[in-house]
Amino acid sequence: MGTEKRIYLDYAASAPRRPEALEAERAYEASDYAGANPNSLHSRGRAAARALDGARATLARCLGGTWRPSDVTFTSGGTESNNLAVIGLAEGARGRSSRRRRVVLSAIEHDSVLDLVGPLRERGFEVELARPGRDGVVRPETLEGLLDERCALVSVMAANNETGVLQPTGALARAAHACGALFHTDAVQAFGHVPLDVADADAVSVAAHKLGGPVGVGALFVRGRAPLRPLSFGGGQELGRRAGTQDVRGALAFAAVAKACCGELAPTRALVVGRARGLVGRLCAPGTGIEESVPADADVDRLPGIVSLLVPALDSETLVLALDQAGFEVSAASACSSGSLDASHVLLAMGIGRDEALGSLRVSFDERVAEDDLSAFADALITIVAERAPRGRARR
Numbered sequence: 001m002g003t004e005k006r007i008y009l010d011y012a013a014s015a016p017r018r019p020e021a022l023e024a025e026r027a028y029e030a031s032d033y034a035g036a037n038p039n040s041l042h043s044r045g046r047a048a049a050r051a052l053d054g055a056r057a058t059l060a061r062c063l064g065g066t067w068r069p070s071d072v073t074f075t076s077g078g079t080e081s082n083n084l085a086v087i088g089l090a091e092g093a094r095g096r097s098s099r100r101r102r103v104v105l106s107a108i109e110h111d112s113v114l115d116l117v118g119p120l121r122e123r124g125f126e127v128e129l130a131r132p133g134r135d136g137v138v139r140p141e142t143l144e145g146l147l148d149e150r151c152a153l154v155s156v157m158a159a160n161n162e163t164g165v166l167q168p169t170g171a172l173a174r175a176a177h178a179c180g181a182l183f184h185t186d187a188v189q190a191f192g193h194v195p196l197d198v199a200d201a202d203a204v205s206v207a208a209h210k211l212g213g214p215v216g217v218g219a220l221f222v223r224g225r226a227p228l229r230p231l232s233f234g235g236g237q238e239l240g241r242r243a244g245t246q247d248v249r250g251a252l253a254f255a256a257v258a259k260a261c262c263g264e265l266a267p268t269r270a271l272v273v274g275r276a277r278g279l280v281g282r283l284c285a286p287g288t289g290i291e292e293s294v295p296a297d298a299d300v301d302r303l304p305g306i307v308s309l310l311v312p313a314l315d316s317e318t319l320v321l322a323l324d325q326a327g328f329e330v331s332a333a334s335a336c337s338s339g340s341l342d343a344s345h346v347l348l349a350m351g352i353g354r355d356e357a358l359g360s361l362r363v364s365f366d367e368r369v370a371e372d373d374l375s376a377f378a379d380a381l382i383t384i385v386a387e388r389a390p391r392g393r394a395r396r
Helices: 019-030 043-063 078-096 117-122 140-144 169-178 248-263 265-283 316-326 345-349 371-388
Strands: 072-075 102-106 126-130 151-155 182-186 203-207 218-222 306-310 360-364
Touching: 019 248, 043 072, 043 203, 043 218, 043 248, 072 078, 078 102, 078 117, 078 151, 078 182, 078 203, 078 218, 117 126, 140 169, 151 169, 169 182, 248 265, 265 306, 265 371, 316 360, 316 371
Parallel strands: 102 126, 102 151, 151 182, 182 203
Antiparallel strands: 072 218, 203 218, 306 360
16 A cells, blocks of 8 residues: 655656746736737737747846857757757758768767667768766766767767766867867756856757746757757747747746746755765665665766665666555656666666666655655665565576
């Protein structure tokens, strides 16, 4: 029997809605321009356009650096932003110089980037994968070994969605630029949770639902000088980068939660880091049969609210279902690939053995999850592993 209270610990998949998002949506619905097309020339259309531009300005301020409101292209979410960035920038770079026919991606990217390997090759691009170290970090020297004057684009995520490991995006961008390539980073998981080093990036992907905003709303920041080729046609919206009438309500809600999260970045990060460390210390104590996927002594920065675990004696499906029955909702790895029966490509790329990787768990939360709930989760997981793990042997 499950407990009456259910504790959601899958914020990295999608965070619960924040009141700022709901208030922004209510204000939109009460406005005179609710439902108006922001591309129309009449009064209500112009009012909607002003509101949309205000959301762009807020997001640009939240990202920081030299990003401008005109750099913000609204999309349907992180997947579309990544697709548009990777294919659009690669095509744009090749359009400028026909020799630019190589794309370098990290081997730990989200599926919305890695699943573009086939389409890129069909378009005539060579694709290389940059592998991380055992600590999950893609280092500039690794990237440099794959770069030459034929490279069109490099794409490395700002923070991994499974392990939470932060990547040195500034140094990676500079390495890409040294050979004349463009640089894109998928910051969907990181935006609004940690300061981002993206001043040298040419494009940055973000999404609302990772912060507690609406699902189906995202943005791609693209420098005005970047040669982005659009993937959709038929309206000329978003400076011709992405056709289709914009979701003004969703954009306003996204801007509202981004402003709220970025305004409290430092204290919130400190709070969540403390809770994550306490959780890891409890779960990975000697004798529990639970360990971190990133070595405990690894000198890496991570997102504050992602805890990546390995339970070598059990498989992820067993763990997720047992925890769900006990009232705790976590994921095996990335929620977008949770239907897969294979091990996480991220953990495999880090050099973790397949048998170990098949017992992975991702626990994710923000400041809204109480310490008592995390403690209850730790008790439940430790008990499940103790009761279900085969004695005297590892799971095969």
